[in-house]
Each structure stands twice: as structure tokens, then as C-alpha cells.
Amino acid sequence: MIEIINVFLLSAVKFFGAPALAHYMYDFPYIETLIITTLGGIFGVFIFFYFGARIVQFFPNFFKPMPKNRKIFTKKNKLYVRLIKKYGLIGLALFSPVLISIPVGAFLAARFFSHQSFIALSFLCFSVLLWSIVLTTFIYFI
Numbered sequence: 001m002i003e004i005i006n007v008f009l010l011s012a013v014k015f016f017g018a019p020a021l022a023h024y025m026y027d028f029p030y031i032e033t034l035i036i037t038t039l040g041g042i043f044g045v046f047i048f049f050y051f052g053a054r055i056v057q058f059f060p061n062f063f064k065p066m067p068k069n070r071k072i073f074t075k076k077n078k079l080y081v082r083l084i085k086k087y088g089l090i091g092l093a094l095f096s097p098v099l100i101s102i103p104v105g106a107f108l109a110a111r112f113f114s115h116q117s118f119i120a121l122s123f124l125c126f127s128v129l130l131w132s133i134v135l136t137t138f139i140y141f142i
Contacts, residue, residue, distance in 0.1 A: 003028075004036055011040025012047065015097040019136040041102060041128035045074045049121060050107035080108060089113050093123035097131040113141065 003026040011018040018040065022033040048055070080100070083091055089109065096105025106124065113120040 007033070007036045008040035008043070011037045011132075012044030013101065013103055015044070015102050015131065016135070019132070019139045023139050025135075026105045029137065030140045034132055037136060038129050038132040041097060043126050044102040045086040045121065045124045045128060049117075050065070050111055051126070052103070052107045059106050080104075084108065084112055089116070089120055089123055093120070093127040094130075096124060097128050098135075102128070110114060115132050 003022075007018050007022045007026065007028070009023060015037070018037045019033055022028040022036065028036070083095060083100075086092070090114075091107055092100075092105060092112075096102060096109075100108075109120045109124060110117075
């Protein structure tokens with residue numbers, strides 16, 4: 001049971017590594033890995049989409065305010081802005097689970113697409129399902 005919870009929670013925050021953990025460390029069957037990683041990723045999308053701002057406020061020591069003289073536009077921030085401007089919600093949803101991470105992708109979707117929350121959540125959840133199938137299939141069969 002603890003193994004399932006580990007894979008589920010890892011899928012919610014670091015989706016890319018969850019299928020490998022399920023297969024190589026815990027020796028889960030293919031279907032079980034697919035279901036657990038998909039449900040964990042979707043759980044992470046909903047939690048970070050709806051409660052992202054509250055999570056940041058709840059842990060003030062981890063998310064300290066930035067100093068005034070700090071550079072605001074870092075390379076990573078520019079990448080996020082370019083991704084959103086060039087590809088929009090579909091690109092953000094597609095790249096979130098594997099390249100950006102589910103928490104950051106859900107924060108960005110909530111920030112920039114809050115007026116389309118149902119569509120944003122649908123795209124993010126579909127992307128998690130798609131990447132779960134791709135990554136799990138790759139790890140188990142290739």
C-alpha cells in the first residue's frame with residue numbers, strides 16, 4: 001500500500017519519474033502503473049490549480065518574497081512566457097507533465113487561463129493521461 005501512495009504522490013509533483021519508480025523499484029504491472037500515475041497526475045493538477053496560491057501562503061519560509069533588486073526575468077521565466085505566448089493553453093498543457101512539472105504548469109494555467117478553468121483543467125488532465133500512456137509504454141515495452 002505504501003508503494004502505491006509513493007507512486008501516486010510522485011506522479012502529482014514529479015510526473016516524469018513516477019512510471020520508472022513503479023516499474024523498476026516496485027515491480028508494478030503495466031495497467032496498475034498506468035492507472036496510479038494517471039490518477040496521481042490528475043490529483044496534482046487539481047490540487048495545484050485550485051490551491052496553488054494558498055499553498056504558497058501556507059509555507060512562507062519556502063516561498064520568501066523576492067528582493068527588489070533581483071532580476072525578475074530569468075531564463076526560466078522567459079521560457080514560460082514564450083511557451084504561453086507561442087503555444088497557448090494547449091502547449092502549456094502538453095509540456096507541463098514532463099518538461100515543466102505539474103505544479104508549475106497548474107500554477108501557470110490558473111494564472112493565465114483562469115477565465116477558462118474548465119477547458120484548462122480538461123487539457124491538463126488529457127495531457128497527463130497522454131504522457132502517462134507514453135511514458136509507461138516506453139518504460140515497459142521499449
